[in-house]
Structure formats: C-alpha cells, structure tokens
Amino acid sequence: MIKYFILLVSIVFLCPARALDSIPIVGKSCMLTKSLRVDDLVDKSGKIFVGKFLYAEANRIKGLDIRTMHFQLLDPIKGVKATNNEIVINEWARMKSPFLGQVKKNQKYVFFFYEESARGLSSLVGFDQGFARVNESNQLEFSNRVDLKTRRIARPSFSTLSKEVPAIEVHTLKDLKDLCQDSSI
Numbered sequence: 681m682i683k684y685f686i687l688l689v690s691i692v693f694l695c696p697a698r699a700l701d702s703i704p705i706v707g708k709s710c711m712l713t714k715s716l717r718v719d720d721l722v723d724k725s726g727k728i729f730v731g732k733f734l735y736a737e738a739n740r741i742k743g744l745d746i747r748t749m750h751f752q753l754l755d756p757i758k759g760v761k762a763t764n765n766e767i768v769i770n771e772w773a774r775m776k777s778p779f780l781g782q783v784k785k786n787q788k789y790v791f792f793f794y795e796e797s798a799r800g801l802s803s804l805v806g807f808d809q810g811f812a813r814v815n816e817s818n819q820l821e822f823s824n825r826v827d828l829k830t831r832r833i834a835r836p837s838f839s840t841l842s843k844e845v846p847a848i849e850v851h852t853l854k855d856l857k858d859l860c861q862d863s864s865i
Contacts, residue, residue: 716806718850719830722860724805726795730755733783745773758860771803778808788814818853
C-alpha cells in the first residue's frame with residue numbers, strides 16, 4: 681500500500697510544470713456543495729442580478745486560467761451598479777462551471793455570485809444552486825436542492841399581530857427582491 685502511495689506522489693511531483701499548460705481550460709473537477717436555503721443564497725452573495733448570459737471566453741491572467749463571462753444586466757438587485765447594461769465576471773477556469781451547459785445563452789436568470797476575491801475572481805454561490813431561471817410570469821425556477829422557505833418571517837400586519845406569522849417563501853422575482861430588501865435592513 682505504501683509503495684503505491686509513494687508511486688502516486690512521485691508521479692505527481694515528477695511531472696513537469698509545463699504539462700499544466702496543455703490541460704484544457706474546461707476543468708473536469710466535481711463540486712460538492714450542501715443544499716442551501718434561499719436566504720443563504722442572498723446572505724452569501726456579493727452580487728445578485730437579473731440578466732442574460734451572453735458568452736464566455738478563456739483568458740490567462742497572472743498565470744491563472746480564467747473564464748471571463750459576459751452578461752446583459754436587466755435588473756440589479758444587490759451589489760451591482762446599474763451604470764452599464766453589461767456585467768463581466770471572471771471565474772477560475774480549472775473547475776467545472778454551470779455556464780458550460782446548464783445556463784442557456786440569452787435566457788433570463790437571477791444570478792447569485794460571491795464577492796470578488798483579491799485576484800478579482802468570483803463564482804456562483806452553491807455552484808448549480810446559484811442561479812434561477814426567470815420565466816415569462818416572473819416565477820423563479822431554482823435547482824430542486826434550494827429550499828425556498830426562509831428563516832425570516834413576513835412582516836406582521838395589524839390583523840396578524842395576535843396570530844403566528846408564517847415564514848416567507850420565495851417563488852417570484854418580487855419575493856426575492858423583498859427578501860433582499862429585508863436582509864439589508
């Protein structure tokens with residue numbers, strides 16, 4: 681057993697660093713993520729916006745393989761300035777991405793991105809849970825792993841002060857905006 685471990689370690693360390701340049705930009709790694717609540721998506725996101733994925737291009741910046749993604753901004757929700765109708769986000773290209781198959785070009789989505797790192801990189805919160813398709817009636821179609829019930833409760837009205845106030849469930853774009861507004865208070 682130890683011989684195989686030593687063989688594996690020696691193979692990894694004896695491969696020349698130049699071999700990394702021949703690895704394709706599209707990584708084959710797998711992401712393990714826990715199922716999230718919709719308010720986890722909101723709280724962990726640095727940028728939330730409604731937009732359309734336009735295209736991605738491969739770049740190499742400071743020795744890192746980067747996937748530069750371009751989005752048409754339709755509605756800024758959190759952490760996005762509405763000064764431009766295009767958003768550009770860089771992500772590390774060596775990991776698998778929902779933008780290479782699951783997210784369809786020119787369809788309307790809500791995207792939940794982490795705050796940018798020191799190197800200017802970001803990624804979707806919860807990997808494939810970090811976006812929701814927006815249909816024609818502004819209903820949100822999240823991954824089936826996202827729990828749409830939040831820990832927050834609806835604002836009590838005068839008529840519900842004596843009753844138990846139900847938790848909010850996020851099904852529409854308006855529900856999401858209300859949740860984002862409540863979380864910033």
